[in-house]
Amino acid sequence: MRDLGAKNGHQHVVIIGAGPAGLTAAYELLKHDIATTVLEKDPKYVGGLARTVEHKGYRFDIGGHRFFSKNQEVEDLWTEILGSEMLTRKRLSRIYYRGRYFAYPIKAANALWNLGPIEAVRCMASYAYARVRPIRNPRSLEDWVRNQFGWRLFSIFFKTYTEKVWGISTKELSADWAAQRIKSLDLWLVLKSALMPRRRPTNRSDVVTTLIDRFRYPRFGPGQMWERVAEIRRKKGRPVLHGRTVDRIEHDGGRVRSVVTRTASGEIEEHQGSDFISSMPIRELVSRLDPAPPESVRRAAESLSYRDFISVAVMIDRADVFPDNWIYIHDPTVKVGRIQNFKNWSPDMVPDQSKTCLGLEYFCFEGDGLWTATDDALVERARNELAQLGICKPEEVFDGVVVRQAKAYPVYDDVYQAKVDVIRDYIREHLTNLHLAGRNGMHKYNNQDHSMMTALLVARNIATAGSVDPWKVNADAVYHEEVRVGEKDLSARQVPERLAGSAL
Ligand SMILES: Cc1cc2nc3c(=O)[nH]c(=O)nc-3n(C[C@H](O)[C@H](O)[C@H](O)COP(=O)(O)OP(=O)(O)OC[C@H]3O[C@@H](n4cnc5c(N)ncnc54)[C@H](O)[C@@H]3O)c2cc1C
Incomplete structure (x- = not known):
């Protein structure tokens, strides 16, 4: 077992996850001259849910990622990292239902x-x-x-x-x-x-709605933002450690001592630190604590649930397929929920302007029929559904690739908040140098901006011995992706909750 990380007495922060939260924390701590180790289970990509996958020069998101925040600090940070590579794009998105396109918002x-x-x-x-x-x-x-x-x-x-x-x-x-x-x-x-x-x-709500008509987007997709941060770290001699899955989080005396990771080839490493930031899903984090926490905490973590996601990117031999950034598919005859047209997000997402790359999004549960279908079957389904919707002919699809994303959405059921509180309170009291940040890291339905904000606050708390509560971020956040009809209340969380007593 290799022992990497802090030497006695020095501040050294171990960060789990190289998504927006983990890399924002690392970026901020760099400014405070504090050493960090970033552990990422993905063997290749940084960016987590906001990564951009590349396939033969075609780049696509795991769901289209708009960069939009009411928080000026986050907007400024995006500009600081990517400068003129941040494009401002016009938004067009409509609803498809039984052969017709309806304006959205409706x-x-x-x-x-x-x-x-x-x-x-x-x-x-x-x-x-x-x-x-x-x-x-x-x-x-x-x-x-x-x-x-x-x-x-x-x-x-x-x-x-x-x-x-x-x-x-x-x-x-x-x-x-x-x-x-x-x-x-x-x-x-x-x-x-x-x-x-x-x-x-004339009024604030109208202005916000107008802002949603435009959004910022990196020239090469959201992953470009996080690839740049990883590159800055690499140049400082601190590359993101890829292919490291957190296996165990060892603690004693009320403090985490080290994080033990395992690589695909079975190599085990121990990463010691003075502080630890976790953006991995809470459910998994709790199950990795060694010694294990009390049963009430374990049960709370096990009860958290998620909605999973499959993106099927297909390449089409046609320059213009439809003008929207994305289309909501309300049509009940197909399983696809949304279709992204990445070239309309940024022309540089495709290597050849005579072609188009669409991302068909399927919402699912890990292990269900869609999740376990073969890649070939999913590409075939995508091809057939596009033809059925009249978007393109099957023979125009010349390539396709499948990305499965577990835990894309933390589910807000009628018990989740109480369960998250149990875990949060346990960690606060019993593991004082372990800090939670991000979306699944806090089981909060955060967009990138709020995931980043929680990480910024956690990093500053560590650097300055501060005590700003990151759990207060996003209490009344906006999730524009799910603002649906009428957009009455733009300051409210756009996630439905289950009725008490109904099973998932
Ligand atoms: C379909 C979809 C559309 C979205 N659209 C938008 C949008 O338009 N605009 C927007 O701002 N946001 C959007 N979001 C939200 C955005 O993706 C998230 O807010 C953001 O990625 C969360 O960042 P994070 O770092 O907290 O978590 P993640 O992105 O989940 O990153 C966590 C990282 O931790 C790693 N990890 C997990 N477990 C382990 C382990 N055991 N060991 C080591 N590493 C581990 C993961 O591999 C990952 O890289 C969207 C999300 C989805 C799913």
């Missing part, structure tokens, strides 16, 4: 127009019925949205996509989530918006 007049006169009349009738005969005390998302919009609009614009993303029936998702975030349908406003031209943005 505009009721546009939706009714697109549905055609017969379906529009049906939707209005179903809306009228829901208003006259509302479900009393709606508990589920399904009941609440049906009350506001009528069953038909609900089933077109809410049901299929929400169920694809979360893998849970809308009957089992809590109504509170929808009630806080979705505007009700006001027929007078629908008519007014159809007849009157758009006014200029």
Whole structure:
């Protein structure tokens, strides 16, 4: 076993994970002249969920990553790291449903127009019925949205996509989530918006909405940001240690002493430090503690769940396939949930401008039928679904590659918060030099900016013996990716919660 890391008396921080959180902490600690070791299980990539995968010169994200933050410090940090390599891109994203493209965010007049006169009349009738005969005390998302919009609009614009993303029936998702975030349908406003031209943005919410029309994006994808940080470290003689999976976190006397990693070839290393930052999923972190924590903590960690994700990148022999950055696929006849067109994020994502690279996103659970399908079967599915949606012909797809991403989304069920609190309190009290940061690292539905902010605070606490609470970051964060209909409340968390008592 090799012993790497801190010598007695020196401050040396061991960081688990080279995603946005881990590398932001490392970058900040570099500014404070504090030595760090970054351990990453991936043999090749940095960036974690925000990495950019490369296949024969085609680059693609694990889900398209917009760089957008209300936090100026994070925006400035992105500029500091990548400078002019940060592009500002215009956003176009629409919803595909039964052969039609609907504006997103949804505009009721546009939706009714697109549905055609017969379906529009049906939707209005179903809306009228829901208003006259509302479900009393709606508990589920399904009941609440049906009350506001009528069953038909609900089933077109809410049901299929929400169920694809979360893998849970809308009957089992809590109504509170929808009630806080979705505007009700006001027929007078629908008519007014159809007849009157758009006014200029005047209030804060409009300004934020306008900002979402544009976003920043690195020329070579989000991974470029983290590749640059890794490069800065490498030049300082501190390369990210790839292929190191954390096996054991050894502690005694209320402090973590070392992290033991294992490489693919079975080589074991021990990394000692004065402080430890973890951005690995909490569930795994707790299971690696040695000695093991009390049963209540282990059980809390085991109860945390995740939604997993598959991205199938396909290369198409055509220059222009569709103009959007991405399209939401509400159509229930296919399994794909979203399709990214990476060339529209940045032209440099493809090596040849006469070709296109699309990323078909499938939401799944680790071990289910999609997850365990072979790569060939998934590429074939992607090819067939693209043809079925009329996006391209099967023979235009000349290559495809599959990326499986476990734990892409921390699930917010009705018990997760209490469980996370148990783990957080245990670590605070019993492992005082272990600091949690990031998305799965804190089981928080963070975008990059908030993952980075938690890491910045943790790093500064270590460097300056500060005590700012990173758990306060993101208490009322915005997750633009999931802002759906109407975008009423842009300052609220956009994650649905399960109804108490319903099983996952
Ligand atoms: C589909 C999708 C779309 C998204 N879109 C956006 C977007 O548009 N804009 C945006 O800002 N954010 C977006 N996000 C969120 C963003 O990806 C995350 O907030 C960010 O990557 C979290 O950073 P992190 O460092 O906390 O975690 P991660 O990115 O998960 O990094 C953790 C790192 O730890 C490593 N690790 C895990 N376990 C171990 C172990 N046992 N040993 C060693 N290393 C380990 C992992 O390999 C990984 O590299 C999106 C996420 C998804 C899934």
